Amino acid sequence: MMIQDIAPKHLDNHYDPAARPASGDAALHFLGKQLLCRTENGVLRFPTVAELGEGDYTYLFRIDGTAFFLRRDASELTAPGYAYQSIMLFRTARPQENAFAAVTAFHLASWYAEARFCGKCGAETVHDTAERMMKCPKCGHMIFPKIMPSVIVAVTEGDKLLLTKYANRPDTNRFALVAGFTEIGETAEETVAREVMEEVGLRVKNIRYYKSQPWGISAGGLLLGYWCEVDGTDEIHLDRMELAEGAWVSRDELRRVYEDRGVSLTNEMVMEFIRGNNEADC
Numbered sequence: 001m002m003i004q005d006i007a008p009k010h011l012d013n014h015y016d017p018a019a020r021p022a023s024g025d026a027a028l029h030f031l032g033k034q035l036l037c038r039t040e041n042g043v044l045r046f047p048t049v050a051e052l053g054e055g056d057y058t059y060l061f062r063i064d065g066t067a068f069f070l071r072r073d074a075s076e077l078t079a080p081g082y083a084y085q086s087i088m089l090f091r092t093a094r095p096q097e098n099a100f101a102a103v104t105a106f107h108l109a110s111w112y113a114e115a116r117f118c119g120k121c122g123a124e125t126v127h128d129t130a131e132r133m134m135k136c137p138k139c140g141h142m143i144f145p146k147i148m149p150s151v152i153v154a155v156t157e158g159d160k161l162l163l164t165k166y167a168n169r170p171d172t173n174r175f176a177l178v179a180g181f182t183e184i185g186e187t188a189e190e191t192v193a194r195e196v197m198e199e200v201g202l203r204v205k206n207i208r209y210y211k212s213q214p215w216g217i218s219a220g221g222l223l224l225g226y227w228c229e230v231d232g233t234d235e236i237h238l239d240r241m242e243l244a245e246g247a248w249v250s251r252d253e254l255r256r257v258y259e260d261r262g263v264s265l266t267n268e269m270v271m272e273f274i275r276g277n278n279e280a281d282c
């Protein structure tokens, strides 16, 4: 189950200009990458509007009956029983709709923080009265939420999958697939081919789209998953600036060593490869 797979619950992202915070609604506040919340036995809870108290609230979204509001204060807030915790808790927190709410709210909070001033004339922006958009009252410039497409690439050769392990990350045991942001003037398929060439020096063919995933944790990412196969030599040439390790790993070995790591598209694609499902849609 990927982070966004919360059915039968549903995240309604439609901006509702008439929404006003009610005492029982969820109230989210971020300090950098920290979220004011509480976890009890892995269950994530947010303060209510009543618990966080009066202030300036911005409507975010609804999940079924619950409305979520954001406090955009720059300084620390207090709510009895709640503390600031790393937003990375979303990877393991339950229920999954709360984890998805936290990471989606983080994406919006990051964008609201960046959109405070007009990039054209420097005036302070105001929220539009009809849709989710920050507007400049002086020059009329419109700023919409930032969503940045990037690719996750599962390169295969027969029963082998190309795994990369990023350098300079706290968890050095983390398996990863080739990944990177789409650049201006590029199709997503071109991003796939370029990133694989840059990271491991391989040509690829038969590039096939798999699924996408909102990934608000990385500056508003939208991850596009692709399968492809190596074209020609499978000899890896590592980009030493970026990667510590890159390797072909067999399906049998993955079955033994890979743990199902939950909510990411990368994890789902590795698990699909292990089950042999990457061949089915060729």
Ligand SMILES: [Zn+2]
Residues within 6 Å of the ligand: 118, 119, 120, 121, 122, 123, 136, 137, 138, 139, 140, 141
């Ligand atoms: Zn302006």
